[in-house]
Amino acid sequence: MESFMKDIRGWEDAAVGGGVEDVYGEDRATEEQLVTPWTVSVASGYTLLRNPHHNKGLAFTEKERDAHYLRGLLPPVSISQELQEKKLMHNLRQYQVPLQRYMALMDLQERNEKLFYKLLVDNVEELLPVVYTPTVGEACQKYGCIFRRPQGLYISLKEKGKILEVLKNWPQKSIQVIVVTDGERILGLGDLGCQGMGIPVGKLSLYSALGGIRPSACLPITIDVGTNNEQLLKDDFYIGLRQRRATGQEYSELLHEFMCAVKQNYGEKVLIQFEDFANHNAFELLAKYGTTHLVFNDDIQGTASVVLAGVVAALKLVGGILAEHTFLFLGAGEAGTGIAELIALEMSKQTKAPVEECRKKIWLVDSRGLIVSSRKESLQHFKKPWAHEHEHVGNLLDAVKAIKPTFLIGSSGVGKTFTKEVVEAMASFNEKPVILALSNPTSQSECTAEEAYTWTNGRVIFASGSPFDPVEHNGQVHVPGQANNAYIFPGFGLGVVMSGAIRVHDDMLLAASEALARQVTQENFDNGLIYPPFKGIRKISAEIAANVAAKAYELGLATNLPRPANLVKYAESCMYSPAYRNYR
Structure with a gap:
């Protein structure tokens, strides 16, 4: 009876968990979810094996096979989820073509x-x-x-x-x-x-x-x-x-x-x-x-948030505060202007200077050259805030030489645009040039990790949008970082959902960036990384979610009241668990 009541309580907790309620009780990693609540029934027999939400394949126990009419529909062996996982990873690694792995994973889903x-x-x-x-x-x-x-x-x-x-x-x-x-x-x-x-x-x-x-x-x-x-x-x-x-x-x-x-x-x-x-x-x-x-554009806001986190973390390696650095972007579309605006907002927040003043530290190059005030009349509206006083500069290399940025950020969607001359120019006036080649997929990256490390003699702080393998240069192995939106949007979404936010505010994006930057350890910095490894991403997401939710409560945008005492623990408790449950 005690176990039964515990299950019911676990289900009720999940059902009233504010913005994360679920009739299946599948939200929380920490609720009593190893056993299906009495209030939830699953299909039986052949139908159960064809239901991806409840199917466990060979992991169904002897007791479950009897209770759910599975006898004879499965081979006699019963194995653990861990063994299933081991077998599938072994099979996936046999595929030489990435698209075959993708299709195998979609089939599994x-x-x-x-x-x-x-x-x-x-x-x-x-x-x-x-x-x-x-x-x-x-x-x-x-x-x-x-x-x-x-x-x-x-x-x-x-x-x-x-x-x-x-x-x-x-x-x-x-x-x-x-x-x-x-x-x-x-x-x-x-x-x-x-x-x-x-x-x-x-x-x-x-x-x-x-x-x-x-x-x-x-x-x-x-x-x-x-x-x-x-x-x-x-x-x-x-x-x-x-x-x-x-x-x-x-x-x-x-x-x-x-x-x-x-x-x-x-x-x-x-x-x-x-x-x-x-x-x-x-x-x-x-x-x-x-x-x-409640809307969010990952290309504008998610990219901006993850890049700002990398920029803030990179300051630990290059020194100084945000306002002391100069930024040059190749690409003035959604990603470029979105990142630039969030950097300006963070700079304004840190220095208390007007955001219009902070924008002057940030320069953008589009297909027609440096965005300057003499071009203002012909510019699209989202480029106009970045049209600063300067003579016309027609290409990226000349812009790098004229502006002398500490940070060079690529969001152009055009591959091979950070040429040897451009990268060497960055290295000529920066002891540790920061180069972020963000365009996806890998074929569209502005330069490769190997090119960046080789052309700067290993001095570059580098991150890309798509992954690159580690690079060995002069006997030292450099592990390139990945400025991947997957660092931000899952945790950001969890923070929004668990707080019951009704609008997205720029300060919530800044909160996500700051939380991610804090997750970079000294060991990561020692390896030249400005992002933490992905293997700890669920913990990172919980920290981001807590910071985003805290900002939503502070701004009066949250509707799930009262505010939980420990937002990190609450975020972890709200997370979906992929562990199998036992069916009654």
């Missing part, structure tokens, strides 16, 4: 959800490049060929006027995080239309694995308004609308209907993450819905 997340949590450094950049980029390019089962919602122009009905078709009703794309600017690969679905799917698997948001509360969505990619339009295997992209009023009306339907169906506290929208739409959507919805 469709077959056994908990085992998929257990694999991802325990082997994050090895598997992150498979489910995320760079492999997810190739998966999107070939999505029409590898498409098997839908993993999210597809909302096209055909659904105009019926989007609320479409949302109701999704089986899970308690959604906490939506990642949505229109596929126009997938990584550095351009317009992939409907095939951009690989990005929301990949991002949300990381929300669950790294941030502990339960999988059933995550919803990937692709909005299909057509594609301008001629190759896809002629491809027999393309799965999207065969028409050129809708723009203007037609596009705006569809997006507005979508945003209203999401709020109507899932409420005020569902986090909507915009992903890989083209610049002209990304800024407009964030500005338009930032005051009415």
Whole structure:
């Protein structure tokens, strides 16, 4: 009886846990979840083996096989989840082609959800490049060929006027995080239309694995308004609308209907993450819905937050405070201007100087050269704050020589743009030049880790967007850092959800950056790293979530009251656990 009451209490705790409630009681890592609550039933027999949420494969015990009519449907051996994990990692390592690993992992997710997340949590450094950049980029390019089962919602122009009905078709009703794309600017690969679905799917698997948001509360969505990619339009295997992209009023009306339907169906506290929208739409959507919805743009805000964390950490290696350094960006789109603005906000916060003054320490180069005041009339609105007084400079190398930055940050989406001359120029006036080559996937990186270390004779502090292998130079092994958004958005999302925040504020992004920067240890610095290793990512995410939630409470944006006494412990307790449960 005592055990029964304990189970009921555990279930009730999960059910009333503020913004993280779940009918399955699957939220918390620390609740009594090893046993299914009495109030929850699972399917039996063949149906149970085909249900990825509850299937355990060969890990079903003898008792469970009798209770759930599984006798004869499985081989006689019963093994542990750990042995299943060992076998799967062995199998995955046999694949020579990364896309084959990606497909094997997607198959596993469709077959056994908990085992998929257990694999991802325990082997994050090895598997992150498979489910995320760079492999997810190739998966999107070939999505029409590898498409098997839908993993999210597809909302096209055909659904105009019926989007609320479409949302109701999704089986899970308690959604906490939506990642949505229109596929126009997938990584550095351009317009992939409907095939951009690989990005929301990949991002949300990381929300669950790294941030502990339960999988059933995550919803990937692709909005299909057509594609301008001629190759896809002629491809027999393309799965999207065969028409050129809708723009203007037609596009705006569809997006507005979508945003209203999401709020109507899932409420005020569902986090909507915009992903890989083209610049002209990304800024407009964030500005338009930032005051009415809980929205977050990972390309603008997530990238900015993770890069700011690296910049703050790098100061421990190069010395000085933020305001004493000069920043030069190659790329003035979503990522570049987003990072620049967050650095300026942090600088303003530290020095109490107006943000307009702080922006003058930050320079941007676009395809036409240095952004200066003489170009102001022809600039897009999001570039105008960065048009400073200076003579026209036509290319990056001349800009580096003229500005003499301490930090060189690449967000151009164009590979090989940090040439030997550019990197050597950075090294000529910096003892420890900081070079961040952020463009994804690896093929689009502004320079490789090996080039950066070789051309600076090992003096560079380097991080990239996609992973690079360690580099040996003059007998010393350099481990390049990875300025990966996966450090920020899972913990940020958890902080927003667990606090019941109703809006995203810039100060919450600064809080996430500061929390990540604090996780870099002296040992990491000694190895030249400005980001902590990914293997501790769940602990890092809990720290970020706690800091973000604390800021939400401070700003009066949190609705889950009262505020928990220990936010880090509360964050950890809210995290989804991929360990198997015992079925009654």
